[in-house]
Amino acid sequence: MTHTHVTAPTQLLEANGIRFAYRKFGTEKGTPLIFMQHFRGGLDHWDPAVTDGLAANRPVILFNNAGVASSSGETPNTVDAMARHAADYVAALGLTEVDLLGFSLGGYVAQSLAVQNPGLVRRLLLVGTGPRGGEPSEDAGVRQHATSTDPRTGESPLEAFLYLFFSPSQRSQAAGKAFWERRHARKSDVDPPSSAQTMTAQLAALSDWRQVKGERFAELKRIRQPTLVVNGNNDIMIPTINSFTLSQRIPNAQLIVYPDSGHGSQFQYPELFVSHARTFFDA
């Protein structure tokens, strides 16, 4: 039986003292595509329209990094340490070549993993993200929404997703609500919310990533993988110009920016995004 986003069981895999929670579905053959998640997000914060769409012709693996949600351990406070945990997990899976889809903070981790383990990563899809030492958010409401918690669920509330991931237009907001419905399609074996420790450590890692280290953007030259950079045209969390910078500095990068959309453009245009991503991964 082939599993899907909704039916794939949550599994555990121990690597270097951490029990990583993950789900695997899609085809048996093909380069596995590892999804790397955003701030506070876990296994259930992806869009089934995206994950199942990409799983149609490749193995898809969602996982929680160290300390996040149903994974054990502590979340570290730097992106590079997160990437080392991710490398441990991928090695424990027995995989020697993977594709990465990193979204937001997950895009930082994916860049770090590609730089630290160049032989491991075949192709890199960076969504709603930016380089180390990029242009910071200038939106006054981001911090409050990003750290808000619905007391009933312990999760980021719908309002936060609509504000942070979508544009203010009626169309984008409607797409955000449709995403929210899809994201909650899974009703059993769901992931718990991330802890306060995870949020605090990830905030420290985000803050550290904003600092320029050495020559600004020089690290991006070391990403030799074919890379696709995707964002909405109006990302208030990681301003869209950062995606342009990634595509200018990574030697083999293509850029796609979607209209009237924000940080979560891939959840606003899931079919178009899947089409573009498949064209990229299958090239």
Next chain:
Amino acid sequence: MTHTHVTAPTQLLEANGIRFAYRKFGTEKGTPLIFMQHFRGGLDHWDPAVTDGLAANRPVILFNNAGVASSSGETPNTVDAMARHAADYVAALGLTEVDLLGFSLGGYVAQSLAVQNPGLVRRLLLVGTGPRGGEPSEDAGVRQHATSTDPRTGESPLEAFLYLFFSPSQRSQAAGKAFWERRHARKSDVDPPSSAQTMTAQLAALSDWRQVKGERFAELKRIRQPTLVVNGNNDIMIPTINSFTLSQRIPNAQLIVYPDSGHGSQFQYPELFVSHARTFFDA
């Protein structure tokens, strides 16, 4: 019999005192796609891999604007006047709704046409181009290459195309030579070179387009059509940041930037470009 880029006969159509040279091929049904050409370029400066690729499921029309190559009349010295000629030509064809693919100078004309005749244009594909009053080229070799002429052919030489349209990398230069071969696949009923009058008038139009008029970029808000903006990541003629600006200011614009490529990225990645363009036009 279905015509192709190579076999479509050159036809003439008179409109408002100008005999416009054009070629039509592709399917009978579908919104016609009008190609709008770059500085000095005519009917034979397109890439058959692109035109035939797009003609697979739509009518494709290549035409020479007033004064250009085999069209009669004088080339005017403003982009807006070029767009008025283009509107005359499209009206004489009896078309009331078209898609536009404007490349470089042709992208300026396409923007002007969309602003002046909003009801005529369904979708807009802007390639290797920029807004009025955009960021100028900073490359010292552009002017000389852009105005150079091979005395044997009266045309821009291969060296100019390789310098202006492709990146300096071995891979991009090889793609440029492959484009040059495809571009010369048509051996009979070929288009003559553009005249000195056309070059002089187009240079004046380019110079005029570089001037900000009124509030910078405000005109772009008036382009209401779904728009796809495409460029190479290293355009030395119309710097790539201008494509980013178009996608930020046109209300419903998607941006795609290709790696290791220049002004003529659509000729470097014709299959990928056709795939992206078809996804856009067919949406």
